[in-house]
Amino acid sequence: MSGTAATPSAHTFDLRPVGYLIGLLVTCLGATMLVPFAVDLVVGNGQWPVFLQSAVLTMLVGGLAALACASGNTGRLGLQQTFLLTTGVWVALPIFGAIPFVLGPPDATVTDAFFEAMSGLTTTGSTVFSGLDSLPAGVLLWRSMMQWFGGIGIVVVAMVFLPELRIGGMQIFRTEAFDTLGKILPRAAEIASQISWIYVIITFACFLTYIAVGMSGFDAINHALTTVSTGGFSTTDSSFGAFQGAPEYVASVFMLLASLPFVRYVQLIAGQARPIFRDSQIHAYLAIIASFTIVLAVFQMWVDEFAVEPSLREAVFNVTSIISGTGYASVNYQLWGGFAMVAFFVLGLIGGCAGSTSCSVKVFRYQILLSAISVQIRRIHAPHGVFAPRFEDRRVTPEVLSSVMAFFVLFIVSMGVLAVALGLTGLDMVTSLSGAATAIGNVGPGLGPIIGPSGYFGPLNDTAKWLLIAGMLVGRLELMAVYVLFTSAFWKI
């Protein structure tokens, strides 16, 4: 602060750049609230003042915060600042995103509103609101928009911030196409602009296809926003149950596209078609989807004597929905029996590909872990042999491996702790376990009588809701990025 001698403290603990960037993002979020404002104004449902007030309030606070912190140097974000920025964004944006839910219909409590906004911006898609069909158009659109922002945000974080912060083995993707070895913010901006175009194009393609298979314009835009972000919010309480048939196939395709590594699309556009077809993570992901789909479909035909087409369709749609972390449900698959429930529980713990909008453990980590186990086995056989686990034909360094393993252990332990805590609030075992998994994995629906695919999170008690909010945040930022803030080592210079 003084600035006479060396100024290391100004560099390490200057929170102004963090505040400035968060302030800017909050201001942007406020500006986007003018979209639902305009929609409600056009529809004429009288709810437009809610979004106007929210937009003004949000832009005002965000703008003032940015101004107050504008003197900071954003050119050289340190490690600690980058960590604080990442978590700070996903705490600040939901606070402001929740305002419209409190000011107008559904006139939610602070807990419910923050839950819904966190569920939106983390692309979890668990909802505490029921009677969605009777909510104002602006509110529905705002929920979908938050998911869409959360989706593009997490792709940028996964491609730039997490590799830089060495979180969960994401550093393995550091030398990917984008590594220009520049400063973190210019690189983030560059990638964000490239990815954003792809994101917009896929969303638009999804929207048009939904229209083509018969969805209304409003349903199509909302579901396009929540499909491509693998968010899973819907415009009706029955989720995709209201759109059975062709829309399920469309959704399956776009949920799949949204859960592939976005860097491959950039390469594809640049004329490199090989990478996307030779990506072993994509191969493994498709193989998992295909096997679960076939087994579930055959199970359905055999046990419940369903016809072939609906069996296959419901299987591929719901499997893709859960493994990609979208979380739409077209049927109450709990009625398919215990096998389906276990299968969907396990699918949610697998997740999509790294560098996409999906969450959970992700396919590449399982690939690395299984490769490490096979190395273990070879080492048992030949104790003095030198083997290294491999991923995509490259050696996995011990640092990446232990980072991936630490992620997996943290994921499982966090799930166990969250499940026990949810149990303490009085929930049954299936709800506690699946609630913990669906929150940390950002999937959306849980299992059991309350939060199952045809239920919602509204009836839970407030303590459970706050626990799930914490779970969603922690899961979205790959655990370690949040946990590190709670260690004393982090706050030391």
Add this chain to the structure above:
Amino acid sequence: MSGTAATPSAHTFDLRPVGYLIGLLVTCLGATMLVPFAVDLVVGNGQWPVFLQSAVLTMLVGGLAALACASGNTGRLGLQQTFLLTTGVWVALPIFGAIPFVLGPPDATVTDAFFEAMSGLTTTGSTVFSGLDSLPAGVLLWRSMMQWFGGIGIVVVAMVFLPELRIGGMQIFRTEAFDTLGKILPRAAEIASQISWIYVIITFACFLTYIAVGMSGFDAINHALTTVSTGGFSTTDSSFGAFQGAPEYVASVFMLLASLPFVRYVQLIAGQARPIFRDSQIHAYLAIIASFTIVLAVFQMWVDEFAVEPSLREAVFNVTSIISGTGYASVNYQLWGGFAMVAFFVLGLIGGCAGSTSCSVKVFRYQILLSAISVQIRRIHAPHGVFAPRFEDRRVTPEVLSSVMAFFVLFIVSMGVLAVALGLTGLDMVTSLSGAATAIGNVGPGLGPIIGPSGYFGPLNDTAKWLLIAGMLVGRLELMAVYVLFTSAFWKI
């Protein structure tokens, strides 16, 4: 075989030493069947021919196998032979241990008999038999005896074989008190004899204390055998529900003693009292038991308005029973609500200390994993720092760490695969998940309407039983020791 030139093949794939040792152990098992034979003869219940026939048959087959393989060289067991021996023992002994259940009451099917014997020798303690109270004394005693043999067997395996085979990070215990750097079999024999005395003494003390608190002689001997082995078979369908009060405290103490590292007792007898009191694994284990006990007891007093003493007693007894992997139940703790169910599910996934009769992940692995995660966090903060996870004031080598992590991943993935497979046989989700956990963790009771603490495994279909048999075997031998046999690398020279 020929022996003219170099004879590597004779050394690497000579199955005779394995066959010889398994044959000897089978013969010994047959000889011990003369105990239930004698008991049934004395009691005069007419079932003694069953055990005489079984004993003769078992000793005959075992003896012939040993004779046929006697020409092998057991002095220098290779790595592959040691692996085959370890798994071979736990496959062969249950086959013969099951014979009495088929030949006489309960006149079980082959599946049920093998399930019960595997559940016994792996010290799992899940039972497919009901109406235990009306079974002949010899049958009940035989079940308890198998658990007792399984318990001492696994202590020796955990102290000698697994460290030597580098399974699941157990190599960290290689330099413990016993490492005489000798050949594996002499060392095994030496440790077995030392440990056996301690095991017998603890069992006898347990037996006397059970008598002192009012158990009948027969109940006391059976429960002493299954307490000290953390096996959990009982003589009644109501398990420890039939012995509420003082016996629960006695059982808690001895289940705890049985799940501590046995090497500490050897040191204690040799006059070294410090190690047992300074063992960080024991400290962590006691802390976990204490916290779960207090929370569950308070929960009981608060929610169900139970009195203080029974709340504390039921909490400490059932928590110790599940975390140690014994699996006695004194009440249907599923009635305590969702929190209790999740808590007991999680407890079963923790397990006792390494080098004891208990199974599951075990405390030392969680200690190493958490230490590795804290290293990860420090590395994020200082990317170029050199940190190593620690256990008991020693650095954990990367090899041990990756071995522990591989174990944890295999444990969770195996549980997921087994749960999905159990679901496919038509079981509900809670039964599938808890069944997979209780089998691989060798705990005993599951959760849900069928295999819960007041239920039994009899009503399951045969496919589910065989899946659980595989789970028990794989879990007891720390997964990798069995899985390695299914890799092609293992069978190459």
